[in-house]
Amino acid sequence: MSATRWMAAALIAAWIPLASATTDERIKPALEEIQKLVAASGDGPGIAIGVSDRERLLGVVVHGYADLKTAKPVTPDTKFAIGSISKSFTAVVLLQMADAKKFDPAAPISKYLPQFRVNTTYPAITGHSVLNHTSGLPNYLPHLSSMRYALYALHDFQPTYAPGDHFEYSNTGYQILGYVAERIDGDSFPSILERRILEPLGMHATEPQMDDTVRQSLAISYERWPYDGSYVESNWFPYTASDGGIASNTEDFGAYVRFILNRGVGPKGRILSPAAFEAFITPALDNYAYGVNVSRAAGKTVVGHGGSIYGFNSYFEAHIDEGFGLTFLSNTRLDSELVGRVIGIASKALGGNGQPATYRKFTNPPAQDWNDTSRYEGTYLRQDGVRAVFSKGQDGRLLMRSSDGKQVELRRMGRNIYGGRATGAYLFFGDSEVSHGADWYTKEGAAVPESVTTPAEYRAYVGRYQNHNNEGPDVRVFVRRGRLMVTSATSTSFTSELVAVSPGVFRLETPSHSPERYQFDTLDDGVTLRLQVTGVPLYRVDLP
Template sequence: MRRSSSSAMRPVASPVLSWCRAARGSSCAASNSLVRGLRAIQRGEFMRYRRGKWHWLVAIWLAGTATAAGQSEAVRLAQAWRHIAAFVRQQMTDSRTPGLALAITNREGLLHLATFGHADPAARRPVTPETLFQIGSISKSFTAVALLQLHEEGKLKLDEPLVRYWPWFSISSAHPPFTVHHLLTHTAGLPRDRDDIPSSWFTVWALRERVTGAAPDAHWAYSNVGYQVLGYLLETLDGADYATILRRRIFQPLGMHRSEPTITFAARTRMAVGHQTAYDDRPAHRSHPLVPAPWFEYGAGDGSIAATPAELAAYLRMLLNRGAVPGGRILSEESFALLTQRAARARGERWYGYGLEVWEKDGHTWFGHGGAMVGYRAMLLGNLHEGLGVVVMTNGPGAPDRIAEFALECVRAALQSRPLPELPERVPPARVENAADYAGTFTAPDGRQLRLVASGDRLYLLHGGQRIRLERRGRDRFYAHHPDFALFPIVFTRAPAENGSGPVTEVHHGAAWFFNERYTGPRTFAVPAEWNAYEGHYRTANPWLSNFRVLTRKGKLWLVFPSGEEEELVPLAPGLFRVGSEEHSAERLQLDAVVEGRALRANFSGVDFYRTFTP
């Protein structure tokens, strides 16, 4: 006769009994007594067993309660892992991310590790827990941690200028000298990059050719150059090379044995292959194929680490423990406070400490930092109050910050027995809920027209007998998938209003500018004759920023980056411009070598770019 599957027909498999059976083979001497007690209860022999053994029954009940709670938490976490995986796959599809690794940790240990996609799609090599990813600027906090260790050892004073350690150091400045603290907090007034110099001490020497943009501590301006300088200062003070210093001071104590402190050819085959879009001179679009990104060695203090997900999570775990590790400390409490101080307001409500952003959310202190290398993106995020953190690494386009935030919210919800957050709605790029704001006819000073029409939540550009559907790229920014509009975004301007949502009055695309009937400003503009020589497309052999364009619009000269972001060029001297309208900007553009009415060279903060043949 077939047995019924009803639980009433068989003994209930107690989780406590299972626990006791597991414990019986251990050193727990009480486990056999626990098993006998539980069996007595199951046989209905409680009265016989209880004399002298009631305390064991209490222990059994408590163990059962704890086990049930543990199983319930495990179930909730398993649901969270599945939910996170669904979100990751959604984001990878939307961003066309080739491969991704994710690790979640608390203060005690690794909670979850997951890998997705391919480290090398061409070879069908999957991402594994051992795959190395370049983590970019997350490396900055490693540099800061090592310097703080030297500070603890009395070898470094944070409030001293660099000439204390390098008497030969020089930079052009009208302000007091900046200190190590200012470099660590991006408040030294330095330019952002010097990517034509390949991980070389010459970066420090070459600062004598640059100028500071503001007094120390006056403004926050992100500077990779500053952390490159700090990496070389670390070598001076420690006496070893940067890679050796990080291995000895941070990697070895944390068990980061597979990760690499510098990016070298020796480790290349263990790394995921970075990817970028095929076009480097225009805003990216889904129609652009992905190609392997340029690969190069890197060993400077602003972003040279390649890590596995679990080992980067071990570093994050040290931060969640405020510098403590099993058996000792990487940083003292005082140094950790310096690392996570609110030294300078970075963006919005976020502050910058030493290599980390710090902010408050829901009454908790959060910290983190993003990272980007050519073909890679990464994010490190931690909740200091709850002791939870996540790292996300990709080898191509993607949104690791968005994934990290969602993953951590899922874990918090699971541990607090709250419902998991819903998967965010996937908003089509072509959805423009306020499409009517932009509809109308816009006219250029020379009479050319740009016509836009709204149809529900879609916005169309009428051009050459076609209706080109626009895709949103920001609040008032759009992309038109058409060859005539491929090089620049379409950007609208609104009339001033207290709430920032005045009516749309202007639109521009590159140098082309149009206005509608609501525009009341000037319609013609005079520009210096010599500016005509500066307009054009400039290139260099730099994998980070390979090209940009210079153009005039509405009487101003503009520097336009491939992404479509742009900065005003403010004249300082003939051929010399400050990059950006802010007076504290340290970036400069020098245009020279004018031949037959065209500038042939543009020096951007020390990096030479040359006029090229493409528009």
């Protein structure tokens, strides 16, 4: 992954509205309020916000940089990857084919792709169950991202429930739907998108796939470096699959939102029949329909979805009954609270109730001072009485002194994660406790948990595992209060207990029906060297 660090702290942010000559008078005061709100969010990577009604783009607010190194500002024409919002385009394509009687959502996927099969005794997986993420297929196979071999990699996959029983998001499923569309249409999926959606909607600036020819036309995307919070350039790799391969700008994105606001009608006529559009926005489980989330609170229908890839993040929300929609494009993580407040401002200006969709929470994780170690400092006790004392070091580091008097310096490895060569395993801090490999400590003065025994085999599993493809994954396995845990290598945004289902094989604690399986194997010198996550191979690396 590229880690080009941004050091130009003196750059000045740039932000502009859509030219006032074309800005709707109803929205001007709201745009000015949004501009002030966005400008107060600080300098750095950029954001472009579009507001549309059923007829046109009413206004745009932009802020920040498309390229931090050159101080190139974001403009209304800046292109961003839209990630998983691409799924709804795939759904529209297949619904068009359903209108033409070429695709039946109720039919098994294998009717269109005979090479698609899974190892199951449950009923066949249908297009309907893949479209609404109730198929039981695994979420993502990153080592096979946008690779047709994913069809064959699923032959040994064993679903844990019948199609339709549970909602579990599946990028893999939507990748397969693109291959279904290609088989039916006889053309490449990017060409299908251009002919069936982009051209009819006038989305001439939109890229239907992320190949290498597209890279120079996009903003540079950024992620937070986990060790100090600075911005680093995200990795780039070609991505051509139908679950997340589209890039667009604010004007084009607004055209897509207007297609939804007009219930399947574009500027040149119908894209979807009324019946197909209704299927598009009819949720099954967890407020999810066909590639979109749907809220139907207080008799109002709100359709939306988010997306992320390469560090790009996007979101749209179409308030169908009230006749307005918003788009958000960014080359770094979107501030969720900011998104919710912007939607509220625009909604009040355009006759809505001032509320965003009910299917998601618009809150951010607690702000973090990268140099503040106070929450970690203190004395911690292991169950056998061994002590570890943590105190403040330099530049956001921690000092750890063990019972034998040795002191080592710990570097920040991510949110609540510290480590160093001298510690071997990293240290993961929770509420009043810290895990260190297969051991865990409770902070002095905190309630001590009941005595538990850690299964002996867990010590073999503890460690860091990586897949060195473009997207990882990179995870850490540790023990907390006798339970085997997994988290991402640099963030605690995903942390879960692993529950044993058979020797060396585990599932996530929540949900219990999760199709994902974690299998440890290749025992060597007391430790396992490989962790397979639903068939994705990760290998032990000697890093903290």
